[in-house]
Amino acid sequence: xxxxxxxxxxxxxxxxxxxxxxxxxxxxxxxxxxxxxxxxxxxxxxxxxxxxxxxxxxxxxxxxxxxxxxxxxxxxxxxxxxxxxxxxxxxxxxxxxxxxxxxxxxxxxx
Amino acid sequence: xxxxxxxxxxxxxxxxxxxxxxxxxxxxxxxxxxxxxxxxxxxxxxxxxxxxxxxxxxxxxxxxxxxxxxxxxxxxxxxxxxxxxxxxxxxxxxxxxxxxxxxxxxxxxxxxxxxx
Numbered sequence: 001x002x003x004x005x006x007x008x009x010x011x012x013x014x015x016x017x018x019x020x021x022x023x024x025x026x027x028x029x030x031x032x033x034x035x036x037x038x039x040x041x042x043x044x045x046x047x048x049x050x051x052x053x054x055x056x057x058x059x060x061x062x063x064x065x066x067x068x069x070x071x072x073x074x075x076x077x078x079x080x081x082x083x084x085x086x087x088x089x090x091x092x093x094x095x096x097x098x099x100x101x102x103x104x105x106x107x108x109x110x
Numbered sequence: 111x112x113x114x115x116x117x118x119x120x121x122x123x124x125x126x127x128x129x130x131x132x133x134x135x136x137x138x139x140x141x142x143x144x145x146x147x148x149x150x151x152x153x154x155x156x157x158x159x160x161x162x163x164x165x166x167x168x169x170x171x172x173x174x175x176x177x178x179x180x181x182x183x184x185x186x187x188x189x190x191x192x193x194x195x196x197x198x199x200x201x202x203x204x205x206x207x208x209x210x211x212x213x214x215x216x217x218x219x220x221x222x223x224x225x226x
Contacts, residue, residue, distance in 0.1 A: 035211075035212035035213065037155075037213065039155075044205055044216040044217065044218055044219060045155065045205075045213070045216055046216070047212055047213055047214045050211045050212035050214075051211060051212075054211070056214060086154075088154065088155050090155070090157070090212070090213065097169050098157065098169060098170075098171055098172075099145070099157040099160065100157065101154060101155045101156065101157060102154075103154050104154040104155070
């Protein structure tokens with residue numbers, strides 16, 4: 001099953017803004033949008049956003065998501081040391097009847 | 111508070127079977143679709159299977175189709191994954207995940223190691 005495409009790594013400075021991308025197709029990201037998850041080392045993933053930009057309770061407004069065509073984006077403003085983590089996008093693929101994940105982006109906060 | 115606790119992982123020989131379980135608490139288990147997602151050591155997340163809230167519909171990732179079976183017992187708030195004919199590529203941390211629009215609640219995972 002084809003997965004979503006994410007850049008392997010992104011590095012940004014403290015208090016800067018990072019934008020992570022996730023590219024799929026019209027059957028997944030381009031259909032219902034992507035969900036974004038954060039995984040810190042040694043911990044299970046945590047949901048940050050879904051349906052492009054709906055945040056679960058307790059998720060900071062610094063995390064926001066958007067979509068343009070078949071590409072979803074996660075923007076993190078005011079980067080903090082605790083934002084250093086792996087970020088995954090995921091989406092339901094209506095042609096595969098399967099959930100697909102991106103390979104993950106490792107965010108480094110300098 | 112919603113919680114998922116996986117169990118049943120361990121070391122299993124290639125070709126053998128293993129059954130994973132997930133105990134749910136703190137939410138109405140029978141109202142939500144549930145998933146298994148795995149993560150091989152040092153690798154990314156891989157979706158494995160989902161089952162609908164009532165157990166009538168299930169879907170599987172291609173690598174496990176025909177070998178794994180997802181099931182649930184809504185009366186016991188339990189999710190299961192029956193793993194048959196395991197191979198080395200099945201070695202991973204297996205997460206039980208609740209779906210409310212997306213993967214909103216994750217367990218801590220149970221480790222499965224396929225080794226002779």
